[in-house]
Amino acid sequence: MKIVAGIDIGNATTEVALAKIYENNIEFLSSSIVKTTGIKGTMKNINGVFKSLKNSLDKSNLKIENLDEIRVNEAAPVIGDVAMETITETIITESTMIGHNPLTPGGVGVGVGETVKIDKLESVDKNKDVIVVIPKEFDFEVSSKLINLYSDKLNINGAIVKKDDGVLINNRLNKKIPIVDEVSLVEKVPLNMKCAIEVAPIGGVVEVLSNPYGIATLFNLTSEETKHVVPIARALIGNRSAVVIKTPKGDVKERKIPAGNIEIVGLNKKAFVGIDEGAKKIMNAINSVNIVCDVKGEPGTNVGGMLEKVRHVMSNLTNQHPKNIKIQDLLSVDTFVPQIVKGGIANEFSLENAVGIAAMVKADKLQMQKIADELTKSLGVNVNVGGVEADMAIRGALTTPGSNKPLAILDMGAGSTDASIITKEHEIKSIHLAGAGNMVTMLIKSELGIDDFELAEDIKKYPLAKVESLFNIRHESGAVEFFNKALDSKLFAKVVILKPEGMVPIEIDESLEKIKLIRKSAKERVFVTNAIRALKKVSPTNNVRDIAFVVLVGGSALDFEIPQLVTNALSQYNVVAGRANIRGVEGPRNAVATGLVLHLKEE
Structure with a gap:
């Protein structure tokens, strides 16, 4: 006899299925679910695994020492x-940005100073911070000699070069400086203006100028001015080198990223x-x-x-x-x-x-193996990485009463939408796609113009109503509900979210109909699109019509309207779709965790 646990580390939740395997039988003892700690597929997941595992063991009056083996899913490290x-295009005023990722910039580091043309260095005040601007008529030998000549008098902190001479100049300097070369419009660089330049080491990316607060620090910007440099910083993310120049108001009319x-x-x-x-x-x-x-x-x-x-x-x-x-x-x-x-x-x-x-x-099984190894060390129990997530989910889905092979599943989570199909011969094909619940929340948040992610999440999860008086509300379905006791006066004439613990007002100036439309549209654009896209990819003929039965699993399958939206869309392809009931008791949750245990038994 063996006591085993299947653990599914998801984007939003970590789920456990605890079971006893003896002879040729399997008996599920308990299950549990907690919020995932950290981003799925990273070491921070371990805290959530501990908590969920302990909850499941406590329900069965067992301890860690009673476990013989743990299986974790081969989780794709997903950043949705x-x-x-x-x-x-984004318009930027009062700033300019040049030097987009030349192949071979020179030097390393951050330099700040006033832009000065290389043939004007002799007229610059002593000990002044300078960024040298080098047009095409100055080759690398002349440029490096002039920089070396004036480096004792001036603080030459960087260079902006027209030609592809960054490395050649840097190799000849007594004092190494960051150099951005291949700047085709070097003549457009405003002179005598404060400038910041950054060159990252080989294989690295700029960190100061890709951070709005980094730019604010270098240029002593106010909080209001910092808002205007966000598009600049964002566009520089991933570049090996960058230049930002502050110009007087009106000097640079428009720059576009x-x-x-x-x-x-x-x-x-x-x-x-x-x-x-x-x-x-x-x-x-x-x-x-x-x-x-x-x-x-x-x-x-x-x-x-x-x-x-x-x-x-x-x-x-x-x-x-x-x-x-x-x-x-x-x-x-x-x-x-x-x-x-x-x-x-x-x-x-x-x-x-x-x-x-x-x-x-992309998934990295080695990363999950590191998590498994750390769990083995911490728990003193053998922890192994199970099969591909979607393959495990289909095994769990087959425990739904009334289901049988051939069968397809849609695993709709927070960060990704997975599809898997199993044939009568037990052959499994699966796919893992970006976009799920978190993207729906983001669309609702953006299109309603709200800053609160939790509020957008609640709008996604729960139905709406309009408080018409202190004694009645009109549900989004049109039904009217009356109350014997007066509602809170703060709710009067507000659109509210009907959460299990009570009504939550939405403090924005939008009608119930518009909020409902945005919510439903966001779910259709993400889940219906991904459902059809995923099923096409796993279908033997790349045609959704050739799939007869689909079972919906995952946290988003619990949503009050997503299953209906997906079911309606798939009915146009003559596909029968419905929400799973894992092991007849779990609903659409616990499919992967259950599948991991079943896969262990198969082995």
């Missing part, structure tokens, strides 16, 4: 990092698409590449900064080099972003066309 990329282009790298082909072409064109480009190996953003653009941020966040969490972090899927959705109207007197804003993007990092 979602960014809003405006289709129109474009939304940018993305490159989808497949096994046998590449696809390119601009963010300004909209979500449909982006998804067509993604779908045109059979197996996505990586997605790259154009350097110096908004989308480039967003995708590089995904890589670097996961790099820091997993101790891998950013170049080894690959984006395996991307979901884009057309949406709107509220933009403050410049010159407004009451924070007026207008809705601007934008594209919402969810990116997902």
Whole structure:
């Protein structure tokens, strides 16, 4: 006899299925669920695993010492990092930015000073901080000699060079400085202006100038001025070198950071698409590449900064080099972003066309093995990495009463949507796609112009009503409910969220109908889109119509309207879809954890 635990580390929750395996039988003892600690697939998950495991053991009056084996899912480290990329370009005034990612900048570090043309160094006051501007008529030998000559008199802290001479100049300097070269429009660099330059080491990226507070520190900006440099900092994320120059008001009329282009790298082909072409064109480009190996953003653009941020966040969490972090899927959705109207007197804003993007990092089984090894060491119990998450989920889904092979599942979580299909011969095919509950919350948050993520999450999860008087409310379905006791006067005439613990007012000036429409539309754009996309990929013929039965599992399958939206959409393909009931008791939850235990028994 063995006591085993299957543990599913998800984006939002960590679930446990505890079971006893003896002879050829399996008896499930208990289950538990807690909030996932840290980003899925990282070492911070261990705290959540401990808590969920302890809860499950306590329910069965067991202790850690009674466990014979633990199986954890082969979790894809997912950053459902979602960014809003405006289709129109971001306009920056009173600042300029140049030096977008030359291949071979010189030196390393951050330098701050006043921009001075190299042939004007002799007229500069002694001990002044200087950034040298070198036009094309000065070659590397002359430039390096002049910098060395004046370095005793001046604090030469960096250089901006027209030609590809950064390394050649740096190699000849007595004092090493950061140098950005290949600046084609060096003649446009404003002179005698405060300038900051940064060059990262080989393999690194700029950290100071890609941080709005870093720029604020170097330029002594006020909090109001710092707001204006956010687009600059964002566009510089992922660059190896950067230059930011502060110019007098009106001197630089307009600088634009474009939304940018993305490159989808497949096994046998590449696809390119601009963010300004909209979500449909982006998804067509993604779908045109059979197996996505990586997605790259154009350097110096908004989308480039967003995708590089995904890589670097996961790099820091997993101790891998950013170049080894690959984006395996991307979901884009057309949406709107509220933009403050410049010159407004009451924070007026207008809705601007934008594209919402969810990116997902490729799974790394080695990372999950590290978590398993750490758990083995801490618990004194053998912890192994089980199979692919979607494969485990389909095993769990088959415990739903009335289900049988062949069967397809949709596992709809917080960060990703997975699909898996099992044939009568027990062959399994699965897919893991970006975009799920978190992206829906982000769309609601953006389109309603609210800052509170938790409020947007509640709007997503619960139905709405309008408080028409202190004694009645009208539900979003149109039904009227009366109360014997007067409601809180603070709720009068408000749109409220009907949470189990009570009514929560939504403090925005929008009608119930509009909030409901935005909520429903966001769910359709993410879950219906991903459901059809995922099922096409696992279908033997790439046709959803060839799948007869689909079971919905995962946290988002508990939502009060997502299953109906997905079921209605799939009915157009003659697909029978419904919410799972794992082991007849768990509802749509615990599918992966249950599948891990069943897989262990199979072995």
